[in-house]
Every structure is written in structure tokens, then in C-alpha cells.
Amino acid sequence: MAKAARPPNSAAATGPIRLRSRHLLSIADLDRLEAEALLDRAETFVPFVEARMKKSDTLRGRTLINLFFENSTRTQSSFELAGKRMSADVVNMSVKSSSVSKGETLIDTAATLNAMNPDILVIRHASSGAAQLLARKVDCAVINAGDGSHEHPTQALLDALAIRRRLGGVEGVTVAICGDILHSRVARSNVILLSMLGARVRLVGPPTLLPAGVDRWGVEVFTDMREGLTGCDVVMMLRLQLERMQGAFTPSPREYFWFYGLDAEKLAHAKPGALVMHPGPMNRGVEIDSSVADDPAVSLIETQVGMGVALRMAVLESLAAREPGNS
Amino acid sequence: MRPLFIANARLLDPATRLDATGGVLVERAAPRGPDDPGGHILAIGPGATAPADAEVFDAAGLAVLPGLVDLRVVTGEPGAEHKETFKSAGRAAAAGGVTTLVVMPNTQPVIDDVSLVDLVMRRATARGHVRILPAAALTKGLAGTAMSEIGLLAEAGAVLFSNGDAPITDSRLLRRALAYASTFDALVAHRPEDPWLAAGGCMNEGEFAGRLGLPGIPAAAESIMVERDLTLAELTRGRLLLDMLSAARSLEPLARAKARGVRAHASVSVHHLTLNELEIGDYRTFAKLAPPLRSEEDRRALVEAVASGLIDVVVSGHDPRPAEDKRLPFDEAAFGAAALETLLPGVLSLAHSGEAELLDMLAAVTVRPADLLGLPQGRLAIGAPADIAIVDLGAPFRFDVAALRSKSRNSPFDGKLLQGRVVRTLVGGETAFETA
Numbered sequence: 001m002a003k004a005a006r007p008p009n010s011a012a013a014t015g016p017i018r019l020r021s022r023h024l025l026s027i028a029d030l031d032r033l034e035a036e037a038l039l040d041r042a043e044t045f046v047p048f049v050e051a052r053m054k055k056s057d058t059l060r061g062r063t064l065i066n067l068f069f070e071n072s073t074r075t076q077s078s079f080e081l082a083g084k085r086m087s088a089d090v091v092n093m094s095v096k097s098s099s100v101s102k103g104e105t106l107i108d109t110a111a112t113l114n115a116m117n118p119d120i121l122v123i124r125h126a127s128s129g130a131a132q133l134l135a136r137k138v139d140c141a142v143i144n145a146g147d148g149s150h151e152h153p154t155q156a157l158l159d160a161l162a163i164r165r166r167l168g169g170v171e172g173v174t175v176a177i178c179g180d181i182l183h184s185r186v187a188r189s190n191v192i193l194l195s196m197l198g199a200r201v202r203l204v205g206p207p208t209l210l211p212a213g214v215d216r217w218g219v220e221v222f223t224d225m226r227e228g229l230t231g232c233d234v235v236m237m238l239r240l241q242l243e244r245m246q247g248a249f250t251p252s253p254r255e256y257f258w259f260y261g262l263d264a265e266k267l268a269h270a271k272p273g274a275l276v277m278h279p280g281p282m283n284r285g286v287e288i289d290s291s292v293a294d295d296p297a298v299s300l301i302e303t304q305v306g307m308g309v310a311l312r313m314a315v316l317e318s319l320a321a322r323e324p325g326n327s
Numbered sequence: 328m329r330p331l332f333i334a335n336a337r338l339l340d341p342a343t344r345l346d347a348t349g350g351v352l353v354e355r356a357a358p359r360g361p362d363d364p365g366g367h368i369l370a371i372g373p374g375a376t377a378p379a380d381a382e383v384f385d386a387a388g389l390a391v392l393p394g395l396v397d398l399r400v401v402t403g404e405p406g407a408e409h410k411e412t413f414k415s416a417g418r419a420a421a422a423g424g425v426t427t428l429v430v431m432p433n434t435q436p437v438i439d440d441v442s443l444v445d446l447v448m449r450r451a452t453a454r455g456h457v458r459i460l461p462a463a464a465l466t467k468g469l470a471g472t473a474m475s476e477i478g479l480l481a482e483a484g485a486v487l488f489s490n491g492d493a494p495i496t497d498s499r500l501l502r503r504a505l506a507y508a509s510t511f512d513a514l515v516a517h518r519p520e521d522p523w524l525a526a527g528g529c530m531n532e533g534e535f536a537g538r539l540g541l542p543g544i545p546a547a548a549e550s551i552m553v554e555r556d557l558t559l560a561e562l563t564r565g566r567l568l569l570d571m572l573s574a575a576r577s578l579e580p581l582a583r584a585k586a587r588g589v590r591a592h593a594s595v596s597v598h599h600l601t602l603n604e605l606e607i608g609d610y611r612t613f614a615k616l617a618p619p620l621r622s623e624e625d626r627r628a629l630v631e632a633v634a635s636g637l638i639d640v641v642v643s644g645h646d647p648r649p650a651e652d653k654r655l656p657f658d659e660a661a662f663g664a665a666a667l668e669t670l671l672p673g674v675l676s677l678a679h680s681g682e683a684e685l686l687d688m689l690a691a692v693t694v695r696p697a698d699l700l701g702l703p704q705g706r707l708a709i710g711a712p713a714d715i716a717i718v719d720l721g722a723p724f725r726f727d728v729a730a731l732r733s734k735s736r737n738s739p740f741d742g743k744l745l746q747g748r749v750v751r752t753l754v755g756g757e758t759a760f761e762t763a
Contacts, residue, residue: 128610133655211536
């Protein structure tokens with residue numbers, strides 16, 4: 001197999017990680033060794049992003065375009081910072097100011113951007129598969145920063161990094177992903193990645209917010225939150241959009257919070273000291289109680305955001321290293 | 328004109344289950360209108376011989392079958408000629424061995440008026456290469472609120488009544504339409520899909536859609552409507568065609584209804600017989616079809632149902648979409664595919680793979696659809712219109728959408744190896760297509 005022929009990424013992760021895939025569209029583009037090497041490499045960037053002097057010239061002269069068809073503050077700024085800290089030229093395009101709203105299609109946009117010769121395109125789009133479509137039409141590396149309800153691979157990687165830094169590893173850790181699994185790209189990427197890294201993954205949510213066929217995903221599925229949390233090391237809450245709570249998928253926000261919102265009482269069913277995660281932005285008092293979200297003893301939420309830049313630096317560096325024009 | 332004698336052919340006639348080597352003698356006269364059969368079959372069989380004045384076509388190694396009868400074709404004429412016209416659809420049909428096709432009424436304007444039926448018939452005769460017959464809208468404007476002039480439309484030449492892809496949700500209206508249509512023995516085609524269960528969906532609901540993060544259309548959206556439609560057909564004694572089934576669970580109620588003598592029939596598209604949801608793969612919009620491609624278990628059940636005759640008819644479901652409607656993210660892309668040129672290779676593939684008997688599959692695209700409409704074609708019989716496809720059944724080729732004759736070139740078969748090429752197509756004995 002090609003995997004065996006590839007020189008292994010060193011455990012020390014002293015340079016860009018060699019990836020088989022040219023793009024990062026799905027966690028499935030990575031194998032376990034690659035994912036672990038990326039996490040190792042990201043670890044080496046953590047002190048760097050925490051230092052006062054935060055600039056390297058790894059990506060000097062390279063162009064990163066952030067193409068965001070959906071609003072995002074943290075993911076977009078995280079990619080932007082990651083690029084800038086490695087001296088890439090970063091261009092942000094958001095849909096409201098672009099010609100997409102004038103009837104131009106994603107493919108037209110892709111062709112236009114491609115003509116500008118970027119090295120890396122980061123795309124977020126409301127349609128599942130949009131990143132795949134873009135990747136087929138451009139010559140540069142494409143990073144999926146969230147496509148519809150499909151995947152958000154860098155979020156899963158930074159989640160794994162945050163877990164690893166706090167618990168020392170992912171292998172054997174029990175993670176309950178709770179809430180709107182049906183519409184969550186974060187859940188899909190995390191199911192693949194955390195399972196790949198040896199975690200035991202559980203999904204918890206009301207039946208209306210669980211995808212059809214989820215019983216064949218190789219994870220444990222719970223509709224009772226207390227049961228689902230019992231014995232967990234990590235509780236990963238997902239965002240539930242307000243409009244989905246008002247009768248369409250669940251009867252009301254207060255009923256949702258009563259049965260599926262994370263508060264100290266429900267968290268008490270998890271292992272003592274269990275950690276709480278949330279990809280943000282949070283609906284406080286709806287899916288998560290502030291007392292839990294803001295408790296530094298259990299909340300990993302700020303760590304997640306902090307890991308984002310370091311992780312994305314590792315990803316950008318690895319994909320840029322594969323592109324022609326870089327030695 | 329001198330008659331044509333096709334010699335040394337493998338004669339395949341599903342109507343009589345004939346499979347023998349022999350010849351066919353046909354009279355040659357292109358049909359001058361929708362009611363004109365044109366040339367007839369004058370002689371057929373192992374013993375048929377060429378009269379002295381006949382032109383002889385040596386079909387050694389080739390098969391002769393009745394030209395295909397396709398009950399479900401969408402063109403863009405009138406109103407969206409950039410998608411497909413009668414001319415381009417006719418050319419595609421002839422190249423695919425399809426000699427009779429029924430065009431759906433979901434055009435702009437909707438074919439819900441006698442004058443529009445007339446327009447379709449005149450234009451289609453003048454411009455098509457094959458017999459093009461109009462289906463009329465079952466409800467005015469396909470709006471599903473008031474029935475169209477079923478009797479007058481039938482008299483004008485509409486061969487069946489369909490609401491296109493828009494299901495009729497008002498059960499009382501469908502009940503009345505079925506009851507009213509029974510006066511004229513008109514065939515009512517209804518595509519069963521509960522619009523609420525299907526809302527927002529773009530592929531089969533299930534594990535694969537869940538992984539792709541795409542909203543699904545559950546099989547129940549179809550089977551619930553199938554049950555309702557069959558109940559209404561039984562209640563009214565109307566003639567119902569369940570238009571393009573996709574789900575195995577629709578078959579059990581159909582079998583029950585047929586056993587009780589309900590005048591119900593069903594069709595399936597060639598795509599649903601030969602492909603499953605996995606064709607979507609990495610969000611390939613060419614495999615986005617309505618109804619959606621379903622699971623492999625569904626596909627197998629559908630093949631079995633065609634072979635047993637439970638599903639009466641295989642259609643192309645031809646609904647070509649221009650490139651700009653397909654080059655979009657999956658959820659935004661249009662449903663539909665060009666299929667006139669792959670109907671025959673598709674049904675043949677099931678015989679080649681050993682999944683079904685050749686004559687059973689051919690019956691579903693020839694004599695059975697012809698009988699549903701009461702048409703004399705679709706069979707190799709003396710006196711039948713000389714609509715014939717001469718086919719190299721085993722000829723392998725890699726199908727490339729770029730070679731399609733349709734105006735819009737998209738198909739889930741793109742890049743696949745297929746077998747069975749049409750060598751020559753006759754309509755009323757006249758050549759409508761011939762390989763160079």
C-alpha cells in the first residue's frame with residue numbers, strides 16, 4: 001500500500017507534516033498517523049502563539065484566501081491569524097460583499113479566485129459537499145472550514161488537540177457528543193477523528209436530531225442525556241439553532257434545556273472532573289448553562305479557541321509544503 | 328418504395344416470447360401524423376423470405392426488437408428549449424432505439440388545454456424523428472387544485488394524464504380525477520411522494536445521506552402515497568399508473584392491490600433498476616434524481632418486480648438538465664438526467680449480468696407500455712407498425728455524456744461500461760437512425 005511506502009512523519013514533528021491528500025476536505029482525508037503527526041506539530045506551535053513575538057516566515061510569499069459564504073467570527077479569524085503568523089498574504093472574502101449574491105455560482109467564484117493563483121483556499125459554505133466541488137475546480141489546496149452539515153475537519157483536530165493537552169491523550173477516552181447531531185458538521189468530523197484516535201464516542205440527542213442510520217456509525221447512541229453522560233471523560237456540547245427548537249425538531253427552548261441542556265446536575269453523571277467542550281458560539285441557558293461553561297476547572301472551551309490557531313498553522317504549513325513552488 | 332427485408336437476425340419479440348433466428352419484411356412509409364402508423368410489418372419469422380423487389384439488410388449477429396415505448400420523457404418544449412426540444416429528444420430517442428415516447432405536461436405553459444395538446448402533436452410530428460405522444464396535465468396548471476378537461480384532452484390525443492413531478496396532496500381531488508377519468512378509460516399517472524416527508528431532501532434517507540450531511544427523502548414518503556393512491560384506485564375503479572417507483576416497500580401494497588384486481592400499474596426508471604444511492608459518491612450531482620436513487624436492496628427488489636411483471640413498465644425518466652443546473656453544490660443542483668440513449672443499454676445490462684431474463688426486461692420497454700396505452704406497436708407482429716430497433720446486444724462501450732444527442736448532457740451512467748448499441752432504428756419502416 002502507498003501508506004507503507006510513504007516516509008513516516010517523525011514523532012518529534014520538527015517540520016511540515018507530509019500528507020497524502022492535497023486538500024483537507026474531510027477527516028477521512030487523513031489516516032491516524034497523519035492526524036497524530038498534525039497534532040504533534042500543532043503542539044510545537046502552541047508556545048509560539050502564546051509568546052510575545054508571534055511571527056515566522058514559513059509562508060512568506062504564499063497567498064491564503066478565506067472564502068466564507070457563511071458568517072463566522074472565530075473560524076475565519078483563526079485561519080487569518082494562523083496565516084498571518086506565518087507571514088502569508090491573507091485575503092478575506094465574505095459572501096455579503098462578493099458577487100455570489102448577484103447570481104454568480106460557486107464554480108464561477110472558484111474560477112475567478114483560481115485565476116488569482118492562491119496557494120490555499122479556505123472555504124465555508126452552507127451546502128454539504130461545497131468544499132469538494134470547489135476542490136475539483138481549482139488548482140490550489142482547499143481546506144474545508146465547514147460545509148453544510150457535512151464536516152469541519154480543523155474543528156475536530158483542534159478539539160482532539162485540546163483533549164490531548166488536558167488528558168494526555170485521546171486513546172481510551174470516552175467522549176459524549178450532545179445535541180443537534182443531525183445538522184452538525186462538527187459532530188461528523190469528530191466522530192471520525194476521535195474514533196480513529198481510539199476514543200470511545202457516544203452521541204446524545206433527541207431522536208429528531210439524530211441522523212437516519214446513525215446506528216451504523218460505529219458509535220453508541222443515547223436519547224437520554226443522563227444515561228449518555230454516565231462515565232464520560234469529556235462532554236462535547238453542540239450548538240442548536242434557535243429556530244430548530246421552536247416546534248420543528250423539539251417543542252421549545254425550555255423543554256430542550258430541561259432534557260438536553262448541560263447543567264451541573266447532568267454533568268454530575270459524567271466522571272468526576274469530566275471536561276466540557278463547545279465549538280461555539282454558545283446559546284447560554286439553552287444548550288449549556290453558564291455555570292458550567294465558565295467554570296475553568298471543567299470548561300475546555302477557551303482552550304479550544306486557543307488551540308485553533310496553532311492547529312491551523314500546522315495544517316496550513318503542511319498543505320503549503322505539498323504545493324509546487326515550495327522546496 | 329421498395330420494402331425492406333431484415334435477414335438473418337435474432338428476432339426478439341417479448342409479446343410472443345419469440346427468440347429465434349429469422350427475417351422481418353417491412354413496408355416503408357414514414358408516419359405523416361400521430362395517428363398514422365406508417366409502414367407495417369408484412370412478414371416475420373424463421374420462415375420469412377425476401378421478395379424479389381425487397382432491399383435486404385443482413386442483420387447476421389444482430390438482434391431485431393420492437394422499437395422501445397417510453398412512457399416518461401421530459402423535454403423543454405415548449406418553454407425551455409435550451410434544455411431539450413422535440414427535435415433533440417427525437418434524435419436521442421432514435422439513437423437509443425426508442426420509437427414511441429410520451430412527453431410529460433410539465434412545460435411552460437403546462438399542457439392542460441386542448442390547443443396545447445394539439446400544438447405538441449403538430450410540432451412533435453414535424454420535428455421529432457420518432458412518434459411523440461402527449462401526456463396532458465391531470466390538474467389545471469399542475470396546481471393540484473382543479474382537474475383538467477380530461478375527456479376533451481383525451482379526444483384531442485392525450486394518451487395519459489400526469490401531474491408531472493408535483494404530487495396531488497388533496498386526496499379528494501385525486502379521488503375525483505380517478506373516478507372521472509375512468510369514464511374515458513384514461514390512464515392516470517401519479518408520482519407518489521408525500522411532499523412533507525420529502526421536503527428539503529435531496530437523496531435517499533439513510534446511513535449514506537447521514538454521513539454526507541445531506542437531507543434525505545425517506546422511502547416512506549413514497550410508500551405512504553402508494554398506499555393512498557392504491558386505495559383511491561380501488562375506490563374509484565380508475566386506471567392508475569404509479570409513476571416511477573423507487574422503494575422496495577412500495578411493492579408489497581402494489582402486489583396486494585393487484586391481487587385484489589385493482590386497476591393499478593407501476594413504472595420504474597432505468598436508473599433505479601441499475602444504480603443505487605452510492606452513485607452519489609463524492610456529491611456527484613449527475614446522480615441526483617427524482618425520486619432519489621435508493622439502496623441496493625431497493626434496486627434488487629425493483630428488478631425482481633419488473634421480471635415478475637409486478638412493475639409493468641420501465642421508463643427512461645428522461646429529464647435532462649442544463650450544465651448550469653447541475654454544476655452546483657448537491658443540495659442546490661437540479662434533479663434529473665438524460666436517459667433516452669441509455670434506456671436500452673440499461674435494461675440490457677440486467678440481462679447481461681444475469682439478474683433478469685432478456686425477454687422479461689424487453690417486455691417492460693416494449694409491449695407492456697404499448698398495451699397500457701392501447702397502442703399497436705411494441706411488438707413484432709404482422710400488421711403492427713414497423714417500429715423496429717436493430718441492435719448489437721453485446722457491443723461494449725464506455726458511455727461518455729459528451730456523446731449524448733440530447734441538448735443537455737448529464738447522466739449517472741457517465742463513464743460507465745455499457746453493452747448494447749443500436750445499429751439502426753426504423754419508424755414505420757423508415758430509417759430514423761443508423762450508425763455511420
